[in-house]
Amino acid sequence: MTVTTPTLEQAVFPAVDPLATAIADAEGWPETSPAPDDLVPTKTKELVIVNWSGDLDKVWPVLILSSTAAASGVRCRVFVTFWGLLPFVKDEKRIVGENWMQKMLTLMQRPGIDHLKLSKMNFMGMGPWMMGTLRKQYNVASPRELLEAATAMGVEFIPCQMTMDMFGLKREDLIDEMGEPAGAATAIEIMTEADASLFI
Amino acid sequence: MTLQITQMLDARGLSCPMPIVKTAQAIKTMPSGGLIEVLATDPGSVKDFAAWSRTTGNELVEQTTDDGVFRFVLRRK
Numbered sequence: 001m002t003v004t005t006p007t008l009e010q011a012v013f014p015a016v017d018p019l020a021t022a023i024a025d026a027e028g029w030p031e032t033s034p035a036p037d038d039l040v041p042t043k044t045k046e047l048v049i050v051n052w053s054g055d056l057d058k059v060w061p062v063l064i065l066s067s068t069a070a071a072s073g074v075r076c077r078v079f080v081t082f083w084g085l086l087p088f089v090k091d092e093k094r095i096v097g098e099n100w101m102q103k104m105l106t107l108m109q110r111p112g113i114d115h116l117k118l119s120k121m122n123f124m125g126m127g128p129w130m131m132g133t134l135r136k137q138y139n140v141a142s143p144r145e146l147l148e149a150a151t152a153m154g155v156e157f158i159p160c161q162m163t164m165d166m167f168g169l170k171r172e173d174l175i176d177e178m179g180e181p182a183g184a185a186t187a188i189e190i191m192t193e194a195d196a197s198l199f200i
Numbered sequence: 201m202t203l204q205i206t207q208m209l210d211a212r213g214l215s216c217p218m219p220i221v222k223t224a225q226a227i228k229t230m231p232s233g234g235l236i237e238v239l240a241t242d243p244g245s246v247k248d249f250a251a252w253s254r255t256t257g258n259e260l261v262e263q264t265t266d267d268g269v270f271r272f273v274l275r276r277k
Contacts (some may be wrong), residue, residue: 045255074255153221160210
């Protein structure tokens with residue numbers, strides 16, 4: 001270890017000028033520095049939702065929370081995976097997929113935001129129909145309206161690449177507002193960096 | 201002192217979260233310091249507008265209730 005002793009010059013002319021320090025310490029000189037609060041940049045709050053379910057009663061709250069987050073100035077990203085991807089298929093698509101098994105999947109579960117089923121009490125579409133009637137009666141925004149509001153306000157929807165491959169979904173099968181497909185590592189990264197993350 | 205309200209938003213009849221979503225969209229078009237008056241009938245909006253004001257920093261200047269209609273005056277940050 002080397003010990004540096006100040007040279008004569010450093011001892012006579014120290015880097016910190018005591019006169020300058022005395023002037024600076026005097027009240028009102030130099031200008032008063034801003035309050036520490038102004039110096040610390042406030043980080044935008046972030047919310048990440050994993051939209052796993054394609055059910056009406058789960059996609060709906062995902063869209064309510066994500067659009068409200070965006071409305072509250074919270075950056076919101078939704079990782080869309082497994083059954084959750086089917087509501088984000090374009091309206092005009094009825095049967096998607098490349099092989100017969102993938103086609104069967106969308107034959108049994110019609111894709112698109114207007115064709116969601118209830119996780120319970122679906123009763124061959126009777127449940128969603130009643131839910132839709134109640135929704136109109138109480139003037140509640142539909143999943144479609146909420147999806148439009150969410151994308152307009154900058155909510156990012158990230159489709160899961162693996163699900164797309166497995167379901168035989170191409171990028172053009174999904175709505176244009178969807179972001180770039182990504183994988184689990186991206187989901188983990190954004191979830192761990194966010195202030196809150198939800199799996200719905 | 202009378203408030204110089206520059207924008208009005210009628211969110212009467214709308215359910216959660218639309219009064220907030222529409223307010224957020226409307227306030228975006230306003231200059232900083234501008235005042236917006238929002239009318240809503242959703243009882244949940246009383247708590248929601250207070251929470252939204254805290255989250256976004258847009259000040260809730262005034263809040264009144266008249267015959268089931270909630271009136272909020274907010275100042276853009």
